[in-house]
Amino acid sequence: MFNLRVPLPESGEVFLMNTLTDAQLIVPPEIAGLLDRLTDDPPSIESERLNEDEREALITLTEHGFIVPNRAADTEALNKFFTDYREDTEQMRVTVLTTLQCNFACDYCFQGDHGDYNKHADKMSLEDSARLSAWIETRLDELKPKRLTLTFFGGEPLLNMPVVYDQAERALAACEKRGVTLALGIITNGLLLTEEMVDRLVPYGLGYVKVTLDGDRDTHNQMRPLRGGQGTFDRIVENVRKIAGKVRVAIGGNFDADSVASYPALLDFLKEQDFADKLAKVAFKPVVRERQAPKNIIPLTIVTDKPLNGTCMTAAGSGGSSICDTCQFVDEQLSHLREETKKRGFKTVDGVHMGPCEIHKRHAYTIGPNGSTYACPGFTGDPMLSTGHIDGRTESWRMSAAERFEHLSAWHNCGDCAFMPVCAGGCSVASHTELGDMNMPTCHKPAFESALISLAHDAASAS
Ligand code: SF4
Ligand code: SF4
Secondary structure, three states, X not given: OOEEEEEEOOOOEEEEEEOOOOEEEEEOXXXXXHHHHHHXXXXXXXXXXXXXXXXXXXXXXXXOOOOOOOHHHHHHHHHHHHHHHHHOOOEEEEEEXXXXXXXXXXXXXXXXXXXXXXXHOOEOOHHHHHXXXXXXXXXXXXXXXXXXXXXXXXXXXXXXXXXHHHHHHHHHHHHHHHOOEEEEEEEEOOOOOOHHHHHHHXXXXXXXXXXXXXXXXXXXXXXXXXXXOOOOHHHHHHXXXXXXXXXXXXXXXXXXXXXXXXXXHHHHHHHHOOOHHHEEEEEEEEOEOOOOOOOOOEOOOOOOOOOOOOOOOOOOOOOOXXXXXXXXXXXXXXXXXXXXXXXXXXXXXXXXXXXXXXXXXXXXXXXXXXXXXXXXXXXXXXXXXXXXXXXXXXXXXXXXHHHHHHOOOHHHHOOOOOOHHHXXXXXXXXXXXXXXXXXXXXXXXXXXXXXXXXXXXXXXXXX
């Protein structure tokens, strides 16, 4: 069920991939043909009718998961894969929304410096920060993970530095006491980033900072202005320049139909910078918009009547590789921008290994500024979808939300799609927002298919 193949016309060979085992092989067409003979003409692959090479190839293909006894074995392996993924305790992930306030006034985001939003937006207090650390310590004692990954997110997380420092100090103390490795990350708009901040956090385990640039200078300044309309591009770039050698920096960006054309210019600009070779990753994704939006806009975030997807659009969920895209336009543009990014020598996502995202992990928690817990950062905009609270309160509505997330398995509606292990049925926030059912797949198979072709060609040129 999980076998994929891409013919490589240049060499006449075939790229084979199994999405469950992640095995990738480049083989002559006769070897790929063995897989067809297995299903179409089983007697032809009986041992005595094969030569030595073919017998060895069958063993290799079996070892890498390309050959399984039957379809039921594949289904069983898939169920085990998702169960293991969900219950994994090696790593505990906590995304902390230090505040829902933001110093930007992006027009695609319902949060931020619009009206009196910031006046009323939640901000974590130091008392709640202490409570959160106690909650994290309890989880660490229960799970005994090897690694704790703590990501600061918002709103704009750097608007609440006392809580960032407090969390970092307490997390390191808790991890050192238990022999757990701590990794810190920040997802920020970059305006307030300073060297001092990074210097202070690196000893606590700050490993990466993700900064958003929405297109080239003019486009970014239009998309991500301050409240008075002032641009933010130059200051962000200068901040990135100062910290690039100190910590891994990833550049993200949110494009829509109007801004997408400016991204190659942004890539050219980044390529010319003295910090270009220090960028750990460059990856862009579509802006998410309200449900009634035009077809070429991504209807993921409700920005008006129903503020779902409470976080900034910088995609904390899957570490910046969110699969929150929708229509064909976006699938094509995503592939195009990925190729443009690779062409300039930047590391980026391959478009195939996109999931499963953290919503499918039991021990990945998102904590809002008031201590409410959520299944993933994309659901923080709707308090009614909170799955619990760090103080342990058990309101029935939170418990019923938790129950809904417990049984999330959109891939059950995906038939025998080979991309299930890397897609899991798509983004649950998109399914909830667009389709009204978080258990329905949000499908972007064409995006996976084109990324697979690109992956195959990259593998061929590297071999
Ligand atoms: S469900 Fe969507 S928003 Fe949430 S972590 Fe997964 S890809 Fe990200
Ligand atoms: S959502 Fe689409 S691409 Fe993803 S597993 Fe389901 S059918 Fe496959």
